[in-house]
Every structure is written in C-alpha cells, then in structure tokens.
Amino acid sequence: MDSVRERGDTDPAVCEQSRDLIRDVLERIGDKWSVVVICRLADTTRGFNELRRLSGPITQRMLSATLRRLERDGLVTRTVRDTKPPRVDYALTARGLTLLETVQALARWAEEHAVGILDSRTTFDAGQE
Numbered sequence: 001m002d003s004v005r006e007r008g009d010t011d012p013a014v015c016e017q018s019r020d021l022i023r024d025v026l027e028r029i030g031d032k033w034s035v036v037v038i039c040r041l042a043d044t045t046r047g048f049n050e051l052r053r054l055s056g057p058i059t060q061r062m063l064s065a066t067l068r069r070l071e072r073d074g075l076v077t078r079t080v081r082d083t084k085p086p087r088v089d090y091a092l093t094a095r096g097l098t099l100l101e102t103v104q105a106l107a108r109w110a111e112e113h114a115v116g117i118l119d120s121r122t123t124f125d126a127g128q129e
Contacts, residue, residue, distance in 0.1 A: 028073060029099060033058055033066040038096065038103050041076065045091040075099060 028034060033055070040046065040054045052063050067090055070076040075096035081087040092100060110117075 025073070028069055029075075029103075031066075033062055034070060035103055035107075037063070037066055037070060037090075038075070038092065038100055039107070041090060041092045041096070042100055042104075045079075045089045048088050048090070051090060070096070 029038075036055050036058070037051065040051055046054070048063070048067075051067075052058060052060060055063060058066075067076060067078065071078050074093055077091050077093055079089045079091075081089060
C-alpha cells in the first residue's frame with residue numbers, strides 16, 4: 001500500500017484510516033502473547049503443543065486465538081500434517097521474520113534499561129504516597 005504522502009492524497013479520512021490501521025496492528029503485535037509466540041518461532045517451525053509448552057502459562061484457548069490473529073495478519077503460517085494424530089505446525093512468514101528483528105531489538109532495549117526503569121518506578125511511586 002502506498003503511503004498517503006506518495007499518493008499525494010491529503011483527504012483527512014485517509015489519514016484517519018491509516019491511523020486506525022497502525023493502532024490496530026500495534027495492538028495486535030504488542031500484546032503479551034503475540035510477542036512471546038513470535039520469539040518462540042524465531043528460528044524454527046513448531047507444533048502447537050511444543051509452542052504452548054515453550055510459551056509459559058498461556059492457555060490453549062489464548063494460544064489458538066493468538067496464532068489465528070497472527071496468521072490473519074500474514075505473520076505466521078499454519079500447516080496441517082496428515083499424520084495420526086494430525087499435527088499442526090506453525091512458522092513465521094517472511095513478514096513475520098522482519099517483525100522478529102524489531103521485537104528482538106525491543107527486548108534487548110528493555111533488558112538494557114530494566115534496572116533504570118525499575119528505579120524510576122520506585123522513585124515515582126514513592127512520590128505518589
């Protein structure tokens with residue numbers, strides 16, 4: 001999709017539509033479980049149960065919903081294997097891999113600044129009492 005500036009389109013409704021899409025995408029990829037799933041699929045294809053085990057206290061229902069949303073946005077592929085019992089595998093798409101780079105960079109930033117953030121929170125909370 002061309003950007004608003006590239007098309008020369010200055011219609012306020014177009015800007016509003018783009019803002020809503022950006023907010024929707026950020027909500028989707030910024031939720032706790034999407035980030036975990038994207039990181040767990042970083043280097044390989046994983047089955048549903050393996051992904052659930054690696055993703056901590058996520059429920060089966062929440063993992064299913066998260067994977068569906070990521071698949072809908074073209075970030076994850078779902079492949080059903082014709083085995084007994086059937087096996088469903090998930091992997092990042094090319095688009096998902098580009099997002100992985102961003103998610104990992106954000107995780108590194110959070111790790112580097114965690115102590116300072118906790119100190120700031122403590123200072124702020126002490127001033128609120």
